[in-house]
Amino acid sequence: xxxxxxxxxxxxxxxxxxxxxxxxxxxxxxxxxxxxxxxxxxxxxxxxxxxxxxxxxxxxxxxxxxxxxxxxxxxxxxxxxxxxxxxxxxxxxxxxxxxxxxxxxxxxxxxxxxxxxxxxxxxxxxxxxxxxxxxxxxxxxxxxxxxxxxxxxxxxxxxxxxxxxxxxxxxxxxxxxxxxxxxxxxxxxxxxxxxxxxxxxxxxxxxxxxxxxxxxxxxxxxxxxxxxxxxxxxxxxxxxxxxxxxxxxxxxxxxxxxxxxxxxxxxxxxxxxxxxxxxxxxxxxxxxxxxxxxxxxxxxxxxxxxxxxxxxxxxxxxxxxxxxxxxxxxxxxxxxxxxxxxxxxxxxxxxxxxxxxxxxxxxxxxxxxxxxxxxxxxxxxxxxxxxxxxxxxxxxxxxxxxxxxxxxxxxxxxxxxxxxxxxxxxxxxxxxxxxxxxxxxxxxxxxxxxxxxxxxxxxxxxxxxxxxxxxxxxxxxxxxxxxxxxxxxxxxxxxxxxxxxxxxxxxxxxxxxxxxxxxxxxxxxxxxxxxxxxxxxxxxxxxxxxxxxxxxxxxxxxxxxxxxxxxxxxxxxxxxxxxxxxxxxxxxxxxxxxxxxxxxxxxxx
Numbered sequence: 339x340x341x342x343x344x345x346x347x348x349x350x351x352x353x354x355x356x357x358x359x360x361x362x363x364x365x366x367x368x369x370x371x372x373x374x375x376x377x378x379x380x381x382x383x384x385x386x387x388x389x390x391x392x393x394x395x396x397x398x399x400x401x402x403x404x405x406x407x408x409x410x411x412x413x414x415x416x417x418x419x420x421x422x423x424x425x426x427x428x429x430x431x432x433x434x435x436x437x438x439x440x441x442x443x444x445x446x447x448x449x450x451x452x453x454x455x456x457x458x459x460x461x462x463x464x465x466x467x468x469x470x471x472x473x474x475x476x477x478x479x480x481x482x483x484x485x486x487x488x489x490x491x492x493x494x495x496x497x498x499x500x501x502x503x504x505x506x507x508x509x510x511x512x513x514x515x516x517x518x519x520x521x522x523x524x525x526x527x528x529x530x531x532x533x534x535x536x537x538x539x540x541x542x543x544x545x546x547x548x549x550x551x552x553x554x555x556x557x558x559x560x561x562x563x564x565x566x567x568x569x570x571x572x573x574x575x576x577x578x579x580x581x582x583x584x585x586x587x588x589x590x591x592x593x594x595x596x597x598x599x600x601x602x603x604x605x606x607x608x609x610x611x612x613x614x615x616x617x618x619x620x621x622x623x624x625x626x627x628x629x630x631x632x633x634x635x636x637x638x639x640x641x642x643x644x645x646x647x648x649x650x651x652x653x654x655x656x657x658x659x660x661x662x663x664x665x666x667x668x669x670x671x672x673x674x675x676x677x678x679x680x681x682x683x684x685x686x687x688x689x690x691x692x693x694x695x696x697x698x699x700x701x702x703x704x705x706x707x708x709x710x711x712x713x714x715x716x717x718x719x720x721x722x723x724x725x726x727x728x729x730x731x732x733x734x735x736x737x738x739x740x741x742x743x744x745x746x747x748x749x750x751x752x753x754x755x756x757x758x759x760x761x762x763x764x765x766x767x768x769x770x771x772x773x774x775x776x777x778x779x780x781x782x783x784x785x786x787x788x789x790x791x792x793x794x795x796x797x798x799x800x801x802x803x804x805x806x807x808x809x810x811x812x813x814x815x816x817x818x819x820x821x822x823x824x825x826x827x828x829x830x831x832x833x834x835x836x837x838x839x840x841x842x843x844x845x846x847x848x849x850x851x852x853x854x855x856x857x858x859x860x861x862x863x864x865x866x867x868x869x870x871x872x873x874x875x876x877x878x879x880x881x882x883x884x885x886x887x888x889x890x891x892x893x894x895x896x897x898x899x900x901x902x903x904x905x906x907x908x909x910x911x912x913x914x915x916x917x918x919x920x921x922x923x924x925x926x927x928x929x930x931x932x933x934x935x936x937x938x939x940x941x942x943x
Contacts, residue, residue: 435601435602447490447493468523504545507560524538531852569809594645616648624685634940681731691719700764720761753814756787756814759818795811807853816842819859827900
């Protein structure tokens, strides 16, 4: 096995997954061109920027990190290429650690196969057949959403009761994917979708008490999975509480400080342990912003508390072949490289911008502190983010000949277009107080973003269906629909916006089976259609017509005054910094009507 690991470490990163498969079949690994590096593959990764640790770290008992000195969430402006303790005896380059972490991942994927065959994995009383089915669903779809889980350490410790496995996390995984399973044994009542995974939820609650006594990485991962799953099922308060526990455990353990300087040194962490810390803390940071959007609550994980770079060491899942196991009707899909790391890294960057949009546009009154300057700065940040996307995860929805990438890549593009709308729509809503030129430009941006988002949605739906799409896809659909409905109210049922609106409505309806929380969004759009007297000529045609993603849909024929009026009688009001949803509603200015389709905190309106 040591020889196997050594050979893996000599391979280019993109060859690791095939090497594991070869080893599983033959017991050996061929090393071809091991002294060269695939420069093209390396150049396609996100330019995550160089950095060097300039402050001291210590690893306390239980893996807690003690950090001293100035830190920054965005290390991209630093010039040095290497991390490491500033001592005379150790300095390990990030590239070296990346090769080692990727090789270890490949080794553990092989060990996972052996441990399954030998019955060493702890399934907490669940039959191995069902447990492996549910875990396969998790690794194929839920895992790629935010990379909350880290497979090499989870499966390794699952066989030996190690620190990165817990029965709490295992049952949270089972619960989160049960609604996507067709196995009757995961349902208390097979005819009732809402009973999916109830026994795993019960088990989570049984194990939760003891887990709360001591912060741990598996508990953080479990809390994040539970929060995401419960929110999609409509349990808003529970989602907020589980999320809050995860964030506070992160702060308690000091995971919001990077540990790379203490990696591969005596008494320090391994490369894989540093990797799981980076992934977990950024997963929590991203999800914090998403949940803030949904619930209209200020983020719990502020940007100035994040001191971990969004660079990742284990590149195995970047090149691993992704096939739609969790989408059984899509067997014709040929598979594609997962591109999980470049997608997640880009999502990390995008979540920083998302947080700024929330705090600077929605959680504060936009008529204060030069809002036009904020608009320009944030718009530029989004444009630069788009320009910096690595080629392997670029996607043009209008190119029908291109292979549709995996769902998590499509989700990334959907979130980008949604943020464009989230940034610009408030400047249309407050049109009476804004520069008319800004209002017009912002509305054009909203139209373009909504059309592009629906283009991505259409390709997603055609390729994978939306029956098992994540809640985030439906939120992006909802945001686009709020723009389409206003265009259709002026241009009539035969316009392109009306067709796109029909697609959005069908998509929300399709996704509501596994995500009951989507029903509120669907009902909101129907109510808005009634208010604006919008009628569709027929059901949405899911075929893309022409090029909508990049073309300007503004023709000067829209009545902007009517658009502004459709948002209500007054400007957007900032919610109070309170965690009580009822107070969020009561804080609305009494002189103005409440918005019918808010994008921030829609779930409580």
